[in-house]
Amino acid sequence: MALPVRKSSVEFPPNCPLTECMAMLRGAWAPNVIWYLSGGPRRFGELRHDIPRISARVLSARLRELESRGIVVRRLVDSSPPSAEYDLTELGRELIPAIKSLAAVGTKLKLRAVSC
Amino acid sequence: MALPVRKSSVEFPPNCPLTECMAMLRGAWAPNVIWYLSGGPRRFGELRHDIPRISARVLSARLRELESRGIVVRRLVDSSPPSAEYDLTELGRELIPAIKSLAAVGTKLKLRAVSC
DNA sequence: TTGAGTGGTAACCAACTGGATACCACATTT
């Protein structure tokens, strides 16, 4: 006889907050941008330097997305020529421990990939 | 005068483990699948029931990816008709705290989205 | 006046992704 379908032992709030958070992290380089901002405020050009393979187009898109979601703030710096500085918000900083955990798992994934 | 480019205060190991981990989580529904498996072993059909909007095609793809990375194990159940059960590996379980943190941030993202 | 350095944007395009639909093999139940 076919097995009964068991009720799930875990629940998911409607309109899933995990999906919401992942929508923010799914874009290319998004976790990397957050990672580098975790070291303190960073200018556009500095981020391009931190993440050499990111294009200006994508970096710009990511920063605006993160800004619109309240993860990052943009601040104009009154230098010459004027410059823009990006920083994590308080909410953005709450992502750091999670991202560190993910990186830790990533390390083990790589080890496994080598040994198999 | 132009601002100097500051050295980043955070470093990234070469061939980034965070990127590695995100490659695994980026696929559609991947975090949700892991979330539901965190409640214990789950069959293909049960997962489809847990995540109603996922297609068989994508669920199948996600499970095989997660299996090939050592996050999930597939076990044949000797029932009739035969059934397949998926379970998190030990490494897979290490993702749970990170995913819970992400969901917590996701909740605050939604609150912010409503109030702004 | 020209050039470099700031922080971007616009247009184009190939590749990837995932949704929908149809379909399959197999084992039981009816």
Next chain:
DNA sequence: AAATGTGGTATCCAGTTGGTTACCACTCAA
């Protein structure tokens, strides 16, 4: 023999994504 319930796969296709390239406005130094 037919229907149902397992766990999928094959094919098609439209939408999204992000890389590339070119370009822009502005400020200051040479």
